Amino acid sequence: MLTERLEFTPERDAEIFPAIPAASAVFLLRGGEARAEPYISKTANLRRRLQRLLGSPEEHTRKLNLRDRVRFIEYALTGSDFESGFLLYKVLRDNFPKTYASRTRFRFAQLVKLHLENQYPRASITTRLGRLNGRALYYGPFLSRTVAEKFMNDSLDFFKMRRCVDDLHPDPKFPGCIYSEMKMCLAPCFKGCTDEEYAGEVNRVQAYFDSGGDSLLREWSAQRDAASGNLAFEEAAAIHVRLEKLKPVMSQMPEIVRKIDGLSALMIQPSHVPDSVTFFCVERGAILGPVQFSITPPEQTKSQSMESRVQAVLQSFAPAKARSALETMEHLALLKRWYYRGRRIGEIFLSDDKGALPMRRIVRGIGRVLRGERPESDLLDQQKVREGIMEFPRGSQSRDDAAQERKPQ
Numbered sequence: 001m002l003t004e005r006l007e008f009t010p011e012r013d014a015e016i017f018p019a020i021p022a023a024s025a026v027f028l029l030r031g032g033e034a035r036a037e038p039y040i041s042k043t044a045n046l047r048r049r050l051q052r053l054l055g056s057p058e059e060h061t062r063k064l065n066l067r068d069r070v071r072f073i074e075y076a077l078t079g080s081d082f083e084s085g086f087l088l089y090k091v092l093r094d095n096f097p098k099t100y101a102s103r104t105r106f107r108f109a110q111l112v113k114l115h116l117e118n119q120y121p122r123a124s125i126t127t128r129l130g131r132l133n134g135r136a137l138y139y140g141p142f143l144s145r146t147v148a149e150k151f152m153n154d155s156l157d158f159f160k161m162r163r164c165v166d167d168l169h170p171d172p173k174f175p176g177c178i179y180s181e182m183k184m185c186l187a188p189c190f191k192g193c194t195d196e197e198y199a200g201e202v203n204r205v206q207a208y209f210d211s212g213g214d215s216l217l218r219e220w221s222a223q224r225d226a227a228s229g230n231l232a233f234e235e236a237a238a239i240h241v242r243l244e245k246l247k248p249v250m251s252q253m254p255e256i257v258r259k260i261d262g263l264s265a266l267m268i269q270p271s272h273v274p275d276s277v278t279f280f281c282v283e284r285g286a287i288l289g290p291v292q293f294s295i296t297p298p299e300q301t302k303s304q305s306m307e308s309r310v311q312a313v314l315q316s317f318a319p320a321k322a323r324s325a326l327e328t329m330e331h332l333a334l335l336k337r338w339y340y341r342g343r344r345i346g347e348i349f350l351s352d353d354k355g356a357l358p359m360r361r362i363v364r365g366i367g368r369v370l371r372g373e374r375p376e377s378d379l380l381d382q383q384k385v386r387e388g389i390m391e392f393p394r395g396s397q398s399r400d401d402a403a404q405e406r407k408p409q
Contacts (some may be wrong), residue, residue, distance in 0.1 A: 002076045003077075010067050017050065020073075024077065024079065024084060024090050025076060025084075026042045026091060027049070029073040036069070038095055039066060040091055042078075042088045049271040054066060054067050063122060078272060080269040081345060085338075086290075106330055107336075108333050110141075110143075111139060111142070111260070114137040114154050117135040122162050123286065125149050128325075131325060132325075132327050132328070137206065137259060138260040139257060141336040143340045154249045156205070158246065160185050161185070168189050199357055201316065210259055210262075211353075212257070212258075213250035221243065222247070223239050228235070239278045256350065256399060264355055268348075268365050268369045269345070275292050275295045277366055278293070281314065281317050285328045294372060295366070306366075310363065317319055328386070346369055346375070347365040349361055361376065
């Protein structure tokens with residue numbers, strides 16, 4: 001993980017410090033004793049940070065100084081804050097297997113969980129991921145619990161799946177709840193429906209979450225068209241009203257929110273290597289990489305297109321190994337932290353429902369990341385702001401930029 005290693009002696013600091021790059025990096029300082037804990041951190045300027053930690057101590061100061069304790073310096077250069085954070089996480093996990101979680105201060109991603117293992121399935125919000133090959137399904141990552149709950153509750157208003165959290169023991173004498181009285185639940189608690197009818201409704205909910213709402217949009221659109229064809233215009237108008245209520249709910253679902261075991265993407269980040277970018281792959285919610293991609297093709301691949309070269313690099317990624325649920329949760333936390341920033345560096349391209357990546361968009365994205373231009377998603381959002389379709393969240397960088405654009409010249 002850390003590719004460079006130097007031996008440090010205080011007497012040679014005048015020649016050691018100039019040899020260290022003044023660049024972004026993750027580093028580890030190790031003492032001479034095997035039992036001593038290493039010092040691990042990330043920095044935007046490695047040389048300046050090491051001079052502060054290992055330089056001659058100043059008088060009457062409380063600044064940390066490790067000059068007389070460190071014997072080895074290990075480091076790896078990085079090209080972006082995301083790469084630094086991901087590498088720091090891996091180094092901490094390797095060196096502090098019991099305490100790395102408290103050092104990284106994870107805030108796990110909020111997920112919508114569909115409890116299919118229950119006899120009468122329901123949905124809930126959780127940060128705990130179970131086995132991805134189990135019966136329960138997980139959808140995310142969402143920005144916060146508030147956002148996840150609003151999306152889940154607004155979505156379930158279109159269905160009649162139960163909202164209660166108890167394990168049901170259906171009894172015809174049970175009085176039911178307010179949802180059954182409002183005809184918003186099939187009421188399996190007092191045998192208001194057959195098990196087959198409830199299972200059919202659950203399947204509709206699962207299809208809705210799997211498709212990001214498209215399944216329900218297609219279903220209601222077909223019903224509206226059929227009603228119009230049968231001259232049932234009042235029925236068609238009622239269905240159209242439901243469609244108009246559905247579209248704002250679907251817009252609450254960020255592009256990255258997918259079924260976790262189907263979350264596949266390519267992330268492109270700036271690289272510390274000139275004329276290159278860094279690739280990270282996301283597979284089933286886990287992050288793989290980094291892998292460097294050079295813009296200038298090697299001599300033997302000059303005849304290949306950029307898309308072919310990108311495909312070859314993607315195939316060179318090491319196969320994803322089986323990961324624990326906790327490790328996948330940690331990777332999702334890192335991905336969520338980067339994705340929901342007001343203005344993020346780098347771009348991400350998600351696969352379609354067949355697992356295929358948008359190669360042409362990826363090639364254009366490589367050029368934007370290399371030139372330090374604004375991501376494609378930001379450009380689309382700026383266009384929507386100008387057209388009055390959406391408004392950026394309060395306090396985000398993009399909102400401020402959009403406000404500047406609207407000022408009269």
